[in-house]
Amino acid sequence: MTIQADQETVTVEAFINGQHVKSLSQLAKENPANPTEIVGYFPVTTKEQAVTAIEAASGAFKTWKQTSIDERITRMRKAIEKIKAAENDIVHLLSREHGKPLYDAHGEIFVSLMWMEFACNEAASVLADEVHEHDQGKTIVSYDPIGVVAAISPWNYPIALSTIKIAPALLAGNTIVLKPSPYAPLAAAKVAEIIASEFPAGVINVVYGDADVGVELTSHPLVTKIAFTGGTATAKHIIKAASETIKDMTLELGGNDAAIFLESFDVHDERAMRRIVISNFLTTGQICMIAKRVYVHRSIYNEFVEKYIEAANRWIRIGDPFDPNTTVGPVNNSKQREYVNGLVEDAQKRGAKVIPLGQILDRNRFEQGYYLQPTLVLDCDAHDPIVVEEQFGPTVPVLPFDDEEQVIKLHNESIYGLTSSVWGKEEDAITLARQLEAGTTMINTAAVQGLDVQFPFGGFKQSGIGREYGAEGILTYTEKHVINVPKMLDLPYIPE
Structure with missing residues (x-):
């Protein structure tokens, strides 16, 4: 069944200092479920326009940092209400440009609003001065805004991973220049502009473009903080670009998150089996914190595989994102589809058994779009590429282990350490x-199902630097400023 959405073509432009700025050229964004359909157009921002956006943010910062926390919260709450009012339109646009099923797109808005509301509720107390009276006098610790934030968001959760940066940055008194991914620029831009409508000109700016714009955002001397979500390889370039001016950075990067099933796990628990299937294939497996490799104690391995296949075949229905029966949509872009397919084919060549999962609802749409049928990969080696690399797509290897020492070693030898889960x-x-x-380990659940925005989120090793969400996700957009008022002004060990 194919459900046709509103076919209106959307055009977005750079948004700088409160104004839309036209570009000389535009790029088209296709619908991953039907690549012949153009969902909308986004501009190719020039390096000069990026500089103008940074300068606008820098100029606005001088005034914005002086506003009260109450004013900042009030403005953000108004923006939240506007997003809620426009939710259906945003969801439909996100689904068309990204390939997410409608329920998944609504879920992204849900997570975004949950975080924004938490940040509004907590900002006043988190950012309040700490006043310490002590024997030596008084010390005030204030949390001051950093300045201009360059925010670079990815395509897999474009709205959630933009608002995770916008909300705390602005509440802390900073200004921001956002660069959405070219693979999902439209809905994120619309949400950013809704928020911007409640803030003074220059506080929020939106630019587009490729490497040259990215280099400008990460190297310009007026930018004082970088907030990036994306691949580890890109982050290495960002770190180099930022090194000349020693910028503050929050980097949420790749993950190859493991799910570990202990001998005590009940393979007959249908709800738990459904949770792990969802943890593997939500958003077509394109989530940084998805469970990307599964280790099962050998004593329950065979029965686990059997029950997993049953659960997957019940839940996975591959189809048009606008079909309410669809649970898994297309891969977002052809490049990612080719990469994931290459990993699966490589595993087969190495002797692995690949089992297709789920039901294809619309064979014509499947063959037309950037679809891949989800797969379970068995009998592979623990060091095959499909196990050690981040697939970021609808496939998952399942491997047996014999004891806890072995599985801990297999888990920890990865270069990544974003999230993990243990079941039993x-x-x-x-x-x-x-x-x-x-950075996070979930018990008897995984991925978004175990996410709590009240607590910090981030990774070990090459999965990133710093934390988002929770109070820490607000404080990361501040600098501690210590003001000392000592009682003893003349130190006894210094001579007259």
């Missing part, structure tokens, strides 16, 4: 979780 009796799972190198 709670006490046993927590004991094992403490030995894993990961």
Whole structure:
């Protein structure tokens, strides 16, 4: 069944200092479910326009940083209400340009608003001065805004991973220049402009473009902080570009998150099996914190695989994103589809068994779009590319392990450490979780199902620098400013 959405073509432009700025050229964004359909157009921002946006943000910062926290929160709450009012239109646009099923697009808005509302609720207390009275006098610790933030968001969760930066940056008194991904620029731009409508000109700016614009945002001396979500390889270039001016950075990067199933896990728990399937294939497997490799204790391995296939075939329905029966849509772009397909083909050549999962609802649409049928990969080696590389698509390897020491080693030898999950009796799972190198470990759930925006999120090793969400996700957009008022002004060990 194919459900046709509104076919209106959307055009977005750079938004600089409160004004739309035309560009000399534009790029088309296709619908991944039907690449012949153009969803909209976005501009090719020039390096000079990027500089203008940075300068506008720098100019606006001088006034914006002086506003009260109450004013900042009030403006952000008004923006939240506008996003809620426009949610259906945003969801339809996001689904068309990204390929997310409608329920998944609504889920992204849900997570975005949940974080924005948490940030509004907590900002006043988190950013309040700390006043310490002590024997030596008084010390005030204030949390001052950093300045101009360059925010670069990815295509997999373009709205959530833009608002995760916009909300705390502005609440802390900073200004921002946002660069959405060219693979999903439209809905993120619309949301950014809705927020911008409640703030003074120059506080929020939106630019587009490729490497030259990215280099300008990450190297310009007026930019004082970089907030980036994306691949580890790109982050290495960002770090180099930022090194000349020693910028503050929050980097949420790649992950090859493991799900570990202990001997105590009940393979007959249908709800748990459904949770792990969703943890592998939500958003077609294109989430940084998705469970990308599965380790199962050998004593339950065969039965686990059997029950997993049953659960996957019940939940996975591949089809048009606007079909309410669809649970898995297309891969976002042809490049990513080719990469994931290459990993699966490589695994087969190495002797792995590849099992297709789920039901294809519309064979014609499937063959027309950037679709891949989800697959389970068995009998592969623990060091095959499909296991050690981040697939970021609808495939997952499942491997047996014999003891906890072995699986801890397999988990921790990865260059990544974003999230992980351990499944089984709670006490046993927590004991094992403490030995894993990961920013977040979830017990008996994984991925978005275990996300709590009240607590910090980020990774070990090459999965990133710093944390987002929670109070830490607000404070990361501030600098601590210590003001000392000592009682003893003349130190006894310094001579007259």
